[in-house]
Amino acid sequence: MAPFEFRTVARLVCESGCTQRLPELVQPLLAQHQLSIARVFLLADPFIAATPTCKAIVDAFHAAGHAVQLCNDVEPDPPEALVERTAKLAVDFGANVVLAIGGGSTLDVAKLIAVLARGKQSLQSMYGVGNVSSDRLPLVLVPTTAGTGSEVTPISIVTTGADTKMGVVSPVLYGDLAVLDADWTLSLPQHVTAATGIDAMVHAIEAYTSKRLKNPYSDFLACEALRLLAANLPVVCREPGNREARQAMMLGACLAGQSFANAPVGAVHALAYPVGGIFHVPHGLSNSLVLPHVLRFNLPAAEQQYAELALVLKLGHHGDNQAQLAQAFIDYTATLSPSTGLPVGLREVGIQPGDLPAMAKAAMLQTRLLSNNPRDMDEAQALAIYEQAY
Template sequence: MTPFTFHTTPSICFGAGLLGRLGEIAAPLLGARILIVTDPGMMATDMPMKAEHVLREAGAEVHVFHDVTSDPTESVVISARDRMCALSATGVLGLGGGSSLDVAKLAAALAASGASLQDSYGIGNLPAGRLPLVLVPTTAGTGSEVTPIAIVTTGENEKSGVVSPVLLPDLAVLDPETTRGLPPHVTAATGIDAIVHAIESYCSTSTNNNPMSRALACEALRLMGQSLEAAVMTPGNMSARSDMLLGSLLAGQSFANSPVAAVHALAYPIGGRFKVPHGLSNALVLPHVLRFNIETAPKSYDKIAPILFPDLAGAGDMGSDFCDALSALSARCGLPTRLRDVGIDRDCLHVLAADALKQTRLLMNNPRKLVETDALRIYEAAW
């Protein structure tokens, strides 16, 4: 067996109602002065207030940073870091979607180590040291609670990643009840994002693609294949919500160790330039990138297609049918399926293709080598 390394969050709690038990679960880890990192959308719910209340009941001094934006910028990360330092925070609780969790992870590391954000981009450039950290995801999509990755919007249109085991939290708390109020389009987009994580991880050409990641990806696809549409169509279906949240976590563990590839590389410029949510950006290019890959590397996709879509078992043209099924899934979940549907002009596709080729950290894991003309053709197919 080829040697591999597998990193994940050391402790995970999963169950309905856990948000109300943060005082006993999280407070002992986080200490006397806790900063909750969240976003304005979450502040419109009762969840931050509930978390704040139970942590205070446990005897902690609690403050809230709620300025996280979608696709957070460097200034947001620095503001969160500065708030932690000003409070002499002893621990950080990230509460929300992937953006809030990424900011909480990265700011907690920068606050403890004193490292420069600019020097931290890339793989393994973050020095040791991080404030105690607990993450509570409220969407079933990014898997950020179990990944050593934080994505930051740099400049006006580009995204960069910080990749380091330092970013793995001490504890992830997953409460399916926190996802109950998600609008259908958010449930759909974040769910497709998690499905992409599992697909790309399983098929990754990373030298660290390993049996554990592949097994986790398969189980993630099984869970999400049977539950995504139910979670979208019947938001109160807590069985489906639970399956999606667990599937997202498993997919996160998978791609944290066997990294994603060209779907994400082509999705990032869509989000960076046109502010399309990350999950939807992935959904828009997913079937078209897979059609490109399947031409030369069909075997891995043939193995996972019937896990996500059991009806494909025994299909004559498994690869093509898999791509068609993914497109149909997005449509049934009410997502736009063409780049033009989200306001992207055809004249912009050349710029997107050039931007995508800058994502070398991701493209190196793709099953088929991709050059700029290939990226352009994929965008044209998605347009």
């Protein structure tokens, strides 16, 4: 067996409704850092911040004797200026704990705030892999979608220009506590439920087929994630109030996050980034639009892994022809968007044929991701995939 290393968050709580007990859940972390009184910088998007649940959480911290500053300055695809602005608010407040409740963008920003609030390093110096030299404030992450897995990844994505994104990847960004409470997802619109669920499935698939750092631990998590997500995505789209299925989706997304945090994602994400960065298509939907087309491209290099994933999803039987199993798996991924009511082609999200060459050029800049893909890809091949996805 090849040597490997596996990392994840220090503590994970998975329970419907448990965010009502956040002050209690955070108490061991405060004790660990010898904080008798917490000054909690709570980051939440404007919608979450306005909910009765969020107000109840703030009230519960106050009742326990802690101070809270609620900041709702969050937006999708967060730009550098937003990250730096919110970090300054945390410093001015004297925060000693960062708590985030929200989707991937909110959690990504919170991770960076926790580092920037120490005042030891600039945001620009952190971009890339392994470039965070500072420590950080205690960090609690509460996802409100079953998708990004950001609560258990050491990755933050920042919009650095009009249509470019950069990643900060460092073990320092692993939170101290991830809280999986699917009650936050009960009111999500179906298109958000579907897109975030497919995003999580992509994380599992790409981790399982990663050319770099693939390992038995990540493989196990990816398979269990994919099983949970595939079984429960149709249920939550059909029965949005099904708490048990919602909690299973939340766990599946988390397992997929733990998997790809250690065996990183590849060309599906690389080709999805220009779709989101240039055209502001939500990340999960961007992934779903290119997913089956990238898998078809990867087939010569990943046939065995796709066949194994087909068996995980019971799309065939042991002893079946490997090529047929792999094809069945790709065919299955092509059904995900239409079966959940999502757009199927790039043309359906406002992209024009003339935009595709610039997208292919932009995708080639995602070298961090493309280096993980099971098959090497050049700009002409990326363009051909976009044309198939159109």
